[in-house]
Amino acid sequence: MKKSTAIAALGAMAQETRLDIFRLLVQKGPEGMPAGELGARLGQPSPTMSFHLNQLRFAGLVTSRRESRSIIYSANYKAMNELLTYLTENCCGGRTELCTPAAAVMSGGKPLETETVTPKSSRRLSK
Amino acid sequence: MKKSTAIAALGAMAQETRLDIFRLLVQKGPEGMPAGELGARLGQPSPTMSFHLNQLRFAGLVTSRRESRSIIYSANYKAMNELLTYLTENCCGGRTELCTPAAAVMSGGKPLETETVTPKSSRRLSK
DNA sequence: TTCATAGTTTCATATTTATAGAAATAACGT
DNA sequence: ACGTTATTTCTATAAATATGAAACTATGAA
Numbered sequence: 432m433k434k435s436t437a438i439a440a441l442g443a444m445a446q447e448t449r450l451d452i453f454r455l456l457v458q459k460g461p462e463g464m465p466a467g468e469l470g471a472r473l474g475q476p477s478p479t480m481s482f483h484l485n486q487l488r489f490a491g492l493v494t495s496r497r498e499s500r501s502i503i504y505s506a507n508y509k510a511m512n513e514l515l516t517y518l519t520e521n522c523c524g525g526r527t528e529l530c531t532p533a534a535a536v537m538s539g540g541k542p543l544e545t546e547t548v549t550p551k552s553s554r555r556l557s558k
Numbered sequence: 559m560k561k562s563t564a565i566a567a568l569g570a571m572a573q574e575t576r577l578d579i580f581r582l583l584v585q586k587g588p589e590g591m592p593a594g595e596l597g598a599r600l601g602q603p604s605p606t607m608s609f610h611l612n613q614l615r616f617a618g619l620v621t622s623r624r625e626s627r628s629i630i631y632s633a634n635y636k637a638m639n640e641l642l643t644y645l646t647e648n649c650c651g652g653r654t655e656l657c658t659p660a661a662a663v664m665s666g667g668k669p670l671e672t673e674t675v676t677p678k679s680s681r682r683l684s685k
Numbered sequence: 686t687t688c689a690t691a692g693t694t695t696c697a698t699a700t701t702t703a704t705a706g707a708a709a710t711a712a713c714g715t
Numbered sequence: 716a717c718g719t720t721a722t723t724t725c726t727a728t729a730a731a732t733a734t735g736a737a738a739c740t741a742t743g744a745a
Binding site: 465466467470477478480481485497499500501502 | 719720721722723724725
């Protein structure tokens with residue numbers, strides 16, 4: 432992975448709404464989630480969502496596909512994997528063991544605490 | 559690790575000069591490196607360095623100590639470890655194996671390619 | 686003390702990023 | 716063709732970030 436790619440990915444993750452988006456998509460799996468549902472869950476207006484989704488897309492962290500009226504976004508696990516690899520290789524000075532996440536050791540660790548996201552504006556999901 | 563801490567760390571790394579600084583410090587080890595030498599190696603003026611070093615310090619990624627006239631910065635491996643753990647746990651949806659860096663598997667992998675940093679202004683190091 | 690060195694802080698400026706209303710576009714049902 | 720829904724693009728504005736000159740602070744040496 433090129434340095435510039437890593438910087439783009441880091442910058443994309445370094446923002447609360449985008450980090451929330453990515454976490455939701457990762458939980459959802461390859462099936463993905465439409466932009467509207469993401470916006471409703473995070474309590475963000477659609478232009479704001481569109482902006483952040485674009486940032487994530489340019490950074491290669493999510494992919495999108497149209498499905499009838501909706502546009503479905505999904506997490507790109509490969510990109511996240513490559514980012515973690517980059518950080519591990521480049522920012523742990525050979526001393527890989529010093530920076531290796533605990534989770535990696537116990538393969539099949541705890542199943543991700545689902546710390547529910549609090550929407551800013553309370554808006555209803557799907558009617 | 560709190561979400562806000564992770565965002566601060568990601569933001570700190572998402573900038574070329576700061577990523578370069580961190581990589582140099584990680585390579586150097588706990589001994590650390592004075593601000594001046596970092597600036598000389600990266601070809602950045604001191605106020606710029608001071609600014610970026612502060613960002614890294616606020617994000618908890620580096621520590622500093624005064625040693626006579628110099629101020630020595632060192633990488634905080636623990637912080638980087640925690641960031642990687644956070645990303646692995648929160649952004650890999652339980653599917654830890656999908657995002658686990660290869661480097662973590664082959665413990666004691668390749669010793670970090672030292673891709674030399676090109677200084678912007680060609681300035682001499684140490685006289 | 687005075688001087689040089691190593692760094693920081695202050696400041697002005699330029700650039701980038703974030704937010705959200707209004708308007709435009711796309712896909713579908715009638 | 717028309718209305719509805721889903722999302723984007725355009726636009727404006729506010730806020731955060733990056734840069735470097737100039738001024739300031741701390742340390743050690745002459």
